[in-house]
Amino acid sequence: MFVSNDIKGNIYTSDQFGEREIDFLELDWFDVEKRVIRAITVGKREIGFRNFADRLLEDGDVLVDDGATCIALRILPCKSLVIKPRDAREMAIACFEIGNRHLPMAIDDQACLVVAYESPLHELLKRGDFVVEISDKVISQAQTLKIHEWSVQTSFKITLAPTIDESIIDIITD
Numbered sequence: 001m002f003v004s005n006d007i008k009g010n011i012y013t014s015d016q017f018g019e020r021e022i023d024f025l026e027l028d029w030f031d032v033e034k035r036v037i038r039a040i041t042v043g044k045r046e047i048g049f050r051n052f053a054d055r056l057l058e059d060g061d062v063l064v065d066d067g068a069t070c071i072a073l074r075i076l077p078c079k080s081l082v083i084k085p086r087d088a089r090e091m092a093i094a095c096f097e098i099g100n101r102h103l104p105m106a107i108d109d110q111a112c113l114v115v116a117y118e119s120p121l122h123e124l125l126k127r128g129d130f131v132v133e134i135s136d137k138v139i140s141q142a143q144t145l146k147i148h149e150w151s152v153q154t155s156f157k158i159t160l161a162p163t164i165d166e167s168i169i170d171i172i173t174d
Contacts, residue, residue, distance in 0.1 A: 001046040002064045002071060007053050011072045012060040024074040025049075025063060029116070029139035032057040032075060041071055059138060077136040079117040084110075084131040094130060097121070106139055114139060 011017050023043040031037070033056060037049045049063050057073050064071040085091035094113055098105050101121060106114045114137055115121065125132045 001048055002066075003048045004064045004071075005050045005052050007051070007055075007057070008062040008065045008070070010058065010060045011062060011070070017062060017065065017070050017072075020065070020067070021069045023069060023071050025071055026074045026076050027057075029075055029078060032073070042074075045071065047071055058140060075138050075140065077138045080135060080137040080139065081113075081115045081117055081122055081125070082108075082133045082135055082137065083113040083115070083125060084133070085113070086131065090130065093128070094125070097124060097128075104139075 009016060011022060023041045023045055025037075025039055025041045025047060027037070027039070035051050037051075038047070040046055047064060051057065059073060059075045061073045062070045063073060083094050085094055091111075091113075095105070098113065098115055098121065101118075103115055103118065103121065108114055116139060117134060122132060122134070
């Protein structure tokens with residue numbers, strides 16, 4: 001069994017893995033959030049991985065590199081809703097409806113919203129006359145917006161005043 005505690009690089013952004021045999025660990029998009037993974041690769045190798053990095057796993061991340069072979073992550077495509085807003089107002093409404101259901105979404109490079117397929121959401125969007133397609137997409141957690149998620153890295157300083165207009169909420173980041 002291979003054991004690893006850090007990300008060695010990415011096969012899509014680095015040339016250092018070009019000569020090695022590449023074995024893939026295939027995971028669903030929602031599994032890349034896990035800090036501890038024990039699984040079998042496509043080449044039938046067992047891997048134990050503990051993510052100590054300050055970021056989520058991305059497609060192509062190298063989890064093991066022994067010089068001859070590297071084990072890289074492959075995020076599997078899933079059935080997804082692709083929403084193509086026609087204007088800013090439609091984008092805001094779609095984001096509100098998706099966020100109101102606490103669903104993670106991504107915005108791709110064509111400014112389309114990508115959400116894992118959910119039948120009630122699909123029906124709602126069709127009734128709302130949104131341009132919606134169903135397709136298989138790779139959803140990257142690193143680029144996913146999570147509505148209503150609290151972050152321990154953000155804190156607020158709230159200053160109350162006699163009227164609401166004079167009150168101040170400052171976002172303090174580390």
